[in-house]
Every structure is written in C-alpha cells, then in structure tokens.
Amino acid sequence: MRRIGQNSISRKLTSVNMLVSGVALLLACSALFAYDFYTFRVGVVSNLSTDGQIVGSNTVSAILFTDQRAAESTLLALTASPHILNAGIYTLDRQLFASYRRGGKSQARRLPIIPAGQIEMHWFDGNEISLVRSIVFQGKPIGFVYLRSDLHAMNDRLKSYALIVTVVMLVSLIAALLISRMSQRVISAPIVQLAETARMISRQKDYSIRFPASSNHDELATLVEAFNEMLTEIQRRDTALTEAHDELERRVQERTTQLAAANKELEAFSYSVAHDLRTPLRSIDGFSQAVLEDYGEKLDSDGKNYLQRVRGATQRMSGLIDDLLNLSRVTRSEMHKESLNLSAIAKSVAAELQKSGPNRPVEFVIEENLVASGDSRLLRVVIENLLGNAWKYTTRHGRARIEVGRFQGDNGREVCFVRDDGAGFDPRYAARLFGAFQRLHSTDEFPGTGIGLATVQRIIRRHGGEIWAEAAVEKGATFFFTL
C-alpha cells in the first residue's frame, strides 16, 4: 500500500514528463517534416521545370526543321535523370513529335492546355508529377515539352525522416525518463518524506515531531511550514487540554478531600448525637420514673400526669434521634447492589408486623417473585417503612387488606406498589409526604416522627428510582416506586 502510494506520484511525474517531451518532439518533428515536404516539392517542381526548359531549348532547331531524330536524341539525354519516367515533344497543334520513355509507362493521351499568360504548368497525380512547358522561339511558342517524373526521392526522404523521428523520440523519451527520475529527488522525494512524517505523527500521536525544513523557497517549503505551524498549534492545544484536565483533576481531588472531611465530620456529629444526646434523655426519663416510684404518693394526679408527659416526650425525642440517625445512615452508607427477592423481604416484614399485632384482621397479598436489583439492607428499610405505614394507617379500619405487587408502567418500567385500604390522605398534600419531619396526621391520631418516607425516598433515589403516591381520605393509599 505504502509503496504504491510512493510510486504513484513519481510515476505520474514521469508520465507527465514523458508525455510533454513526446508531444513537443512530435510537434517539432511534424513542423520540420511539413516544412521539408513543402520545400522538397518546390525543389522537385523547380528541377523538373529546369529539365523542361533545357529539353525545350535543345529541341527548338529540331522542331523548326522537323528533325524528329534530333529531337529524340535530345530526349535521350534524360536518362541521366533517373526519376523521369517519360517525356515528349509536341508540336503546336498538340501532335506528338518525339518521345522518351523509361519503363512501360505510356504517354499522356491529351496534353492539358496551359492557361494564358503562363508558359508552363505542373500537376501531381498520385505518386507522380507531370509538367508541360511551351517551347518558345523568338518570343513565339513553337511546341510543347511534356515531362513526367516519379516521387520516389520524396518517399525515400519520408522514410528516412520517420526513422530519424523515431530514433530522436526514443532517445528523448529515455532522456525524459532519466530527467524525471532525477527530478523526483527534487520534487517527489520531499513529498514522500512529508507523507512519511505525517504518517509517523499520526501513528505515534507524537506532536512534537517536526517536518525537516526545506532549503528551497518553493510551495513545498510553504507546505512544510504550514504543517509545522499546525503541529505547534496542536501541541499548544494539547498542552492547554492537559493543563485544563489536570486542573479539573486537582479540583475534583480538592472537592473530594473536602467532601471526605465533611463526611467524616458528619459521622462524628451523628456519633455524638447517638451517644451524647441520648444520655441526658435517659436521665430525664430515669429520674422522672424514680420520682414517680419513690415519691408518687406525695404527688397529686396532675403531678403524676406531668411526669408521664415528660417521659412520653423523652421517648418521642429518643425515637426522633433514632430515625434521624437512620436517615443519615441511609444517605452515607455504601450500597451493595445484588439481585434480591422483594416478595421474600415483604413476607418476612409482614410476618413481623402480624406478630406485633396478632389480633388484627389484616390480610397481606404479596405477589410472588418480585425480583429486583438493589441493596438488600436498604430495600428492607423501604419495605419495612411502606408496610409499617400501611399497617399503622389501617389500624382504625377493622378488617384491612395490604397488597404488594408490580406492573408494567409507561415506557416499559417496572413499577412496584404497596397498597392499603386505610386512612389514606388528602392528595393535595402529597408533595409534603416525603419531606423529613412532615406529617399529614397528628401524633395523637397515628404515632410517628415523619422521617420514614423521607428515608424511603432517599433510598429509592440512591437506587436511581422514583417514588410517588396516590390516595384519598379514608380510601387507602398506594405507594409506587421504581428501582
């Protein structure tokens, strides 16, 4: 492939060189030949005319004295001229007076009439030329001389011309070949080198390579210069790109470090919350209980009720702290995605719920083989929260039915759902459902901290999914989610 490419440009150059020199030579030879052909013909005519004049002059007396023998002997002198085929002397009334003939060629039958004012005329006839000339004596025509000559001399000349042209063409084409070979060194070699360098650059992706500068100041040098400028530009952009990339990398690194530090701080913070915030709560609860136990008889019912409220509040706060910690854990903890069976998780959660309230007539309808991909620990939290809510909000409905299933949603997504026929909620407030500490029911009505669904939403979002809900007051609620 490479060699062909290399050859093609020099071959083209050679072809062009040879074509140009060949055509030029051919034109020059043709011109020369045409000129020579013309001058030769003029020469032939002039020779024949001279011969005619001589023969005419020499036969004047023979015509005047009607001496046929003398005329014929004069004509015999033409044997010296090898191209003259035949000749004749005619009287003024166009009668053949004397003739000469070489070979078997016959005499012209009729002499053409020489136009007035001329003393001779000639014409070419195929490979021959004929000439008629008036014989003039003392200003008056007394007869005609007729000469016919072949053109062999001209043919010979043409042949030798063709030979010479062929030889010259051959020699000059060889010379052209040699010259173009040499010119390759000047023209095609630098181009080939240019191509080679370009190939090397594109192969090695090394833009620091430069084309060797040409000592000439021709178009090639301009090309090389342009190439080199282009390379410099590419290199400059490369450097800029690398710098930008490095800068970006450095910034990402910086942010990562900052984030890691922030994360660590957050962890330390939640650890403190877990440990330190609970300790005083325990004291409040513990000592309230101690007062109730040890000094209960000294308190009236209001006093006891207040202390019970203190204890209730500490326990709610403890629950809040736990939920907050869970929420922050859900956001921070690493995800381990695996294939898992949501049906199995739902069944085990349902079993736990039924154990916590064995007397409640709640029917769980859980679709089999809800296989999904996700973090099993986190998705269990989702199911626990959704089923826990369903369980909680059906408390006041006596018989209840809680359903877990899946269907094909828009654009082929698989949508899981948890449906209950419990208290439901006003769909106008659906947007507030997933905010932390947002509750649509009072704590007296249904206990809770308002963090469960916020946690669920975070988990679903971490899985790249979505969660939404549909409900009506006292008509149950359905939570849909994708993973």
Added chain:
Amino acid sequence: MILLIEDNADDEVLTMRALKKHNLANEVVIARDGVEALDYLFGMGDHEGRDLTVMPQLILLDLKLPKIDGLEVLRRMRTVESTRLLPVVILTSSNEEQDRIAGYGFGANSYVRKPVDFNEFIDAVRQLGLYWLILNEAPPAVGKRLSDGSSI
C-alpha cells in the same frame, strides 16, 4: 461483685437503682474513667496492693470514657492473663455499627444499648444480672478465684 465502669453520674445512679431493684447491687465497684478501671483490675495507682484474687464476676463497660476509652480498656484487659476471661458487657448509648464490631472484635461478651425508657433499662439490667451472675457458668479460673475469696 460487679465492676461498673461509667463516667456519667446520672447513669451511675440509674444503673445502681436498676441493680438494686433486682437485688444485684450487693457489691458494686465503680470506676469513673478508663484509668481508674485498669488501676482496679491490675492493682495499680489508688488500688495498689488490692487483693488481686478478687476479680469482678461481671464488668459493665461504657464506651465513651475520659482518659482511656472503653474499647482500649477492653483491649488491655484481654491481653492480660488475669483479666482475659472476665465477662465484659458493653453498656452504651451508641448503636453505631463500628462500635459493635470493635467491641466484639476486642472480645466483649455482650453489647447492650442503654434504652432511653427507664423501664426498658431496668429490664435490660435485670436480664443481664440474671444471665451473667446466675445462669452463666464462669470460666474455671474466674470461678476458682471467686470461691477463694468474695461472694456475690
């Protein structure tokens, strides 16, 4: 005898109250930081010259302690022959996974999170006392030493 390692005075009172409720508070030694706990266990500092044949039957260990924290106390206990097999129950507010992993990793026998609800706490202490002081058969070395000296 129980060694209670607890820096919070409130928690100490409440724990004692819970132990008393179940008649487990006959003999409780209290250490208020990690150094004090190790001094008692190894007979150093204020406890120099203590009869080292008397070792607690149960150690209730808080994790967040001044000077030397609970995990470090546990680690050092487990490297010394005389305290290597003593039952240690971590009793703490923290429910962080890394604390649980580290606690068991250093050889804790139990890990109990202090419930905020005092009634639950009392119940937890009752169960701990019942299990570790009555049901559980102590390792031979500890049992022998106990039979030599002190009583519950």
